[in-house]
Amino acid sequence: MxxxxxxxxxxxxxxxxxxxxxxxxxxxxxxxxxxxxxxxxxxxxxxxxxxxxxxxxxxxxxxxxxxxxxxxxxxxxxxxxxxGLWPSDPAARAVARSLAAEMHSGFPALRSHCAMNLRVSYSDCAPDRAVLADLARIETIWADARARTGAAGDWLCGAYSVADAFFAPVAARIAGHNLHVGPQAAAYVAAHLRHPSFRAWRAAALQDGPDQDIYRRDWPTRPWPGM
Ligand SMILES: N[C@@H](CCC(=O)N[C@@H](CS)C(=O)NCC(=O)O)C(=O)O
Missing domain, CATH: 3.40.30.10 (Glutaredoxin)
Structure with a gap:
């Protein structure tokens, strides 16, 4: 079982x-x-x-x-x-829990304006101020997590944790909607796009039945930015 x-x-x-x-x-x-x-x-x-x-x-x-x-x-x-879903270090674990919880309950503007769609990538989605404010908050808590946990590698709190799993679709939205973020956040987005599990999921997604019309957007497109 x-x-x-x-x-x-x-x-x-x-x-x-x-x-x-x-x-x-x-x-x-x-x-x-x-x-x-x-x-x-x-x-x-x-x-x-x-x-x-x-x-x-x-x-x-x-x-x-x-x-x-x-x-x-x-x-x-x-x-x-x-x-190892959560970091073993108690302080890093507390930061990771906080990140996952804020993701779980937050960022409504980004989530509604930039719905996840792994089949298409837009060059411009005309983000409004609310979307940009969500994005700024996301960059703040990502940078804060690294500063507080000393994480210098790909992931926010050291090794890949629940916090990173929760932000994977956010990374996909940032990449898929060509949202502007700073170099540290852009590197984090790129790490998600090349993660083997994310790539396996996206490969399956492309084969996963017909497009859903409700996710169609009339924005200019560009090639998918990841592998
Ligand atoms: N807070 C829930 C949100 C789950 C959610 O809204 N899932 C969507 C799919 S992405 C869903 O089930 N939608 C169908 C519906 O609400 O009827 C979670 O963290 O799992």
């Missing part, structure tokens, strides 16, 4: 990407089930994971249904302590 994870369209479901990275990026085996957002497929699939109403949702090997990405992260971290 292993974990089961129900996810939505890989191209568009940013919360599903976070949930899946919590397994794949930490070497935890999982049986993945997919369903299509904005279709009857979604409630049909969710019916097997009561009382979940959103994706991702996980079933543990002993049959407990856990919905919400942050709950999945915490439950996996306590059940799989050797996987």
């Amino acid at each position: 292993t974990y089961t994870l129900l996810i939505g369209d890989r191209s568009y479901s940013s919360w599903s990407l976070r949930g899946w990275l919590l397994f794949d990026a930490f070497g935890l085996p999982v049986k993945v089930r997919t369903c299509r957002l904005y279709s009857d497929d979604l409630p049909r699939a969710l019916a097997d994971f009561p009382p979940a109403r959103t994706l991702p949702v996980m079933r543990t090997p002993d049959g407990v249904v856990v919905s919400d990405s942050l709950a999945i992260a915490e439950e996996l971290a306590s059940r799989q302590p050797r996987a």
Whole structure:
């Protein structure tokens, strides 16, 4: 028996990407089930994971249904302590928890204006002031995390952690919408785009059924900036 994870369209479901990275990026085996957002497929699939109403949702090997990405992260971290989902250093762990929580509850302007779409990359999405304010806050907390944890490598708190998994779709939005960030943040975005789990997810996303019309935007496009 292993974990089961129900996810939505890989191209568009940013919360599903976070949930899946919590397994794949930490070497935890999982049986993945997919369903299509904005279709009857979604409630049909969710019916097997009561009382979940959103994706991702996980079933543990002993049959407990856990919905919400942050709950999945915490439950996996306590059940799989050797996987290293959170930093082992208490101070770095506190910073990582704070980052993941702010991501989970914040940045509404960025999330609604720049929906994740791994199938297209725009050269200009005309971000308004609210989007730019979210972006500025994101750069502030990324830089602060590095300063407080001393992280000098690719990731925010040392080794790849839940905080990075939670910001992977943000990195995809920044890259996919050609949003301007400073060199340190740009390097962090690039690290996400080349991470093997992210690349595997995006490769699957490109094969994952037809485009969803609701994500179509009338903005100029450019080639995908990552590998
Ligand atoms: N706070 C939730 C958000 C989950 C969420 O909104 N998922 C979207 C897919 S990306 C969803 O299930 N949408 C379908 C719906 O709301 O009916 C989490 O962290 O998992």
